Amino acid sequence: MVSINYSSREVCCKIVYYGPGLSGKTTNLQYVHSKVPGNTRGDLISLATEADRTLYFDFLPINIGTINGFAAKFQLYTVPGQVYYNATRKLVLRGVDGVVFVADSQPDKLDENIESYMNLQENLQEYGYDIDELPLVIQYNKRDLPGVMPVEELRAKVNPKGRADFGASATVGNGVFDTLKMIIKLVLDKAKAAGNTEMPSVNQSAEASEVDREPIAPVRPYPTTEPVEAAAVMATPDTTSVGVPGAMTTTIAASAQPSTSAAAEAQPGVGVTEAPGMPSVDESGEPASRTFQEPESTQAEHDFKAAPAADDDESEPAGFRPFPGSREESSPRKITPTEFAPTPQESEGETTYEKNVLKSSDGGMNTGSSDLATPGMAPSLRRRAQQKKRGFFKRLFGIK
Amino acid sequence: MSDDTLIIYEEEINQIETLMSKMLKGAEAKCALLVDKDGHLITRQGFTHSLDTTALAALLAGSFASTKEIARLVGEPEFSVLFHQGKKDHIHMSLVGERSILVVIFDDRTTIGMVRLYAKETAAELASIFEQVMAKSNPNATQGISTEFADLAQDKLDDIFHD
Numbered sequence: 001m002v003s004i005n006y007s008s009r010e011v012c013c014k015i016v017y018y019g020p021g022l023s024g025k026t027t028n029l030q031y032v033h034s035k036v037p038g039n040t041r042g043d044l045i046s047l048a049t050e051a052d053r054t055l056y057f058d059f060l061p062i063n064i065g066t067i068n069g070f071a072a073k074f075q076l077y078t079v080p081g082q083v084y085y086n087a088t089r090k091l092v093l094r095g096v097d098g099v100v101f102v103a104d105s106q107p108d109k110l111d112e113n114i115e116s117y118m119n120l121q122e123n124l125q126e127y128g129y130d131i132d133e134l135p136l137v138i139q140y141n142k143r144d145l146p147g148v149m150p151v152e153e154l155r156a157k158v159n160p161k162g163r164a165d166f167g168a169s170a171t172v173g174n175g176v177f178d179t180l181k182m183i184i185k186l187v188l189d190k191a192k193a194a195g196n197t198e199m200p201s202v203n204q205s206a207e208a209s210e211v212d213r214e215p216i217a218p219v220r221p222y223p224t225t226e227p228v229e230a231a232a233v234m235a236t237p238d239t240t241s242v243g244v245p246g247a248m249t250t251t252i253a254a255s256a257q258p259s260t261s262a263a264a265e266a267q268p269g270v271g272v273t274e275a276p277g278m279p280s281v282d283e284s285g286e287p288a289s290r291t292f293q294e295p296e297s298t299q300a301e302h303d304f305k306a307a308p309a310a311d312d313d314e315s316e317p318a319g320f321r322p323f324p325g326s327r328e329e330s331s332p333r334k335i336t337p338t339e340f341a342p343t344p345q346e347s348e349g350e351t352t353y354e355k356n357v358l359k360s361s362d363g364g365m366n367t368g369s370s371d372l373a374t375p376g377m378a379p380s381l382r383r384r385a386q387q388k389k390r391g392f393f394k395r396l397f398g399i400k
Numbered sequence: 401m402s403d404d405t406l407i408i409y410e411e412e413i414n415q416i417e418t419l420m421s422k423m424l425k426g427a428e429a430k431c432a433l434l435v436d437k438d439g440h441l442i443t444r445q446g447f448t449h450s451l452d453t454t455a456l457a458a459l460l461a462g463s464f465a466s467t468k469e470i471a472r473l474v475g476e477p478e479f480s481v482l483f484h485q486g487k488k489d490h491i492h493m494s495l496v497g498e499r500s501i502l503v504v505i506f507d508d509r510t511t512i513g514m515v516r517l518y519a520k521e522t523a524a525e526l527a528s529i530f531e532q533v534m535a536k537s538n539p540n541a542t543q544g545i546s547t548e549f550a551d552l553a554q555d556k557l558d559d560i561f562h563d
């Protein structure tokens with residue numbers, strides 16, 4: 001069952017290496033793992049006993065890259081070969097798209113090969129698969145050992161129906177990639193035959209997604225909302241047009257994330273993105289392009305911008321940007337004592353403002369800049385410092 | 401069930417992700433994965449950037465599948481909830497409909513009870529979405545990958561798989 005995820009743009013296929021015990025299924029995967037470029041494969045996970053016998057399965061994910069905007073992923077599994085592990089072996093076959101049957105070429109293993117093949121057939125039947133219809137490649141492994149059976153003889157016994165087959169030697173790698181390429185080809189052919197051969201909007205949406213996805217997620221490309229123009233056009237979800245995934249994409253952008261769309265509408269062309277881990281939609285209407293790594297900075301900036309422009313009459317020098325915390329501190333204090341209320345002269349500049357504050361509060365008694373309030377200080381901090389100092393002098397001279 | 405290709409569109413994924421993030425907030429869990437029983441990751445939410453979610457999905461599905469066999473042996477059709485307790489992080493798995501598993505990873509900031517409560521609620525809602533997905537995909541069961549896609553993929557194989 002090929003899994004197609006239009007949201008994360010993935011096509012995912014499951015390939016299982018089947019065969020009798022010690023026939024070299026895990027070795028196949030190990031060879032693939034060692035030879036395939038690191039960016040193409042994930043880690044090889046082996047659920048094995050201490051003696052390196054597969055207990056449950058080995059797992060190797062392979063991503064052969066983006067095709068038409070969709071990542072083609074293959075998950076390679078092996079099964080435990082021993083007869084008494086049939087229960088777990090059957091579990092691995094669930095949802096399989098293609099099977100590689102790894103046969104042991106040694107003459108004394110022939111019966112095991114045949115028994116394992118019959119077992120494969122039975123287990124597939126239990127899941128409702130027909131072995132003749134399922135993509136299957138047979139690999140005659142261990143060709144490098146002395147005294148192995150000739151391929152023709154093996155073929156007659158193990159592969160009477162003439163499925164695709166390869167001789168191989170998994171330890172040195174002969175035939176491993178031929179087998180893998182063939183099974184992938186068969187799986188894709190099967191999916192193609194089942195398909196309607198049309199993925200109309202894949203190409204169109206692929207271009208958009210390639211651009212959109214790039215800057216967002218470090219690990220996994222996350223679905224992005226489409227540009228607003230497109231989202232606005234697709235007002236109602238058209239659930240019947242299954243064949244047009246691109247249209248669906250934009251529809252959801254409009255319906256599921258109303259506030260982001262609205263925000264983006266204010267500034268057309270701004271791509272609104274959501275990063276993993278920040279699932280909540282930005283309700284403030286700020287069309288900031290958030291990334292997961294730096295939510296704090298964006299938030300801080302946002303706070304600063306969102307703070308009411310009540311300080312405008314104080315008119316700080318051009319280019320002066322107080323850090324966010326200072327503004328928060330200053331705002332409540334501004335309202336309370338009337339003598340600190342800003343006067344129109346303050347708009348002339350920082351120095352005037354300082355004088356006015358001092359004059360109005362202390363009657364000119366406490367002139368001159370204090371040690372606490374230095375000229376480079378943010379106004380709010382300076383005010384605070386002045387206030388502190390005033391309190392000190394008042395106490396010192398007993399002024400009520 | 402052998403031949404039904406699972407096709408999930410943006411619309412459903414968005415519904416699913418909204419539900420999952422709501423659950424994460426409510427239960428105060430770290431992250432949540434939605435995994436197909438075959439081992440494919442459907443979607444994920446929360447702090448998953450440090451996790452190898454592909455492998456995790458395959459292993460969790462395997463783990464769930466093996467407990468199903470255990471259930472069968474003790475006369476149960478299936479265990480619907482599975483819980484792994486660790487020193488710091490714990491995993492709660494619950495069945496969603498017929499073919500998916502909702503996995504919630506959480507730590508000591510919340511409790512198993514909270515996670516179970518929210519996961520149960522969310523699993524029921526997710527199940528109804530999946531029913532819609534299946535109902536929708538049945539008339540279009542012939543949907544698959546395009547010829548072009550298959551051909552391009554095969555061209556790539558030679559570049560990647562060589563000795």
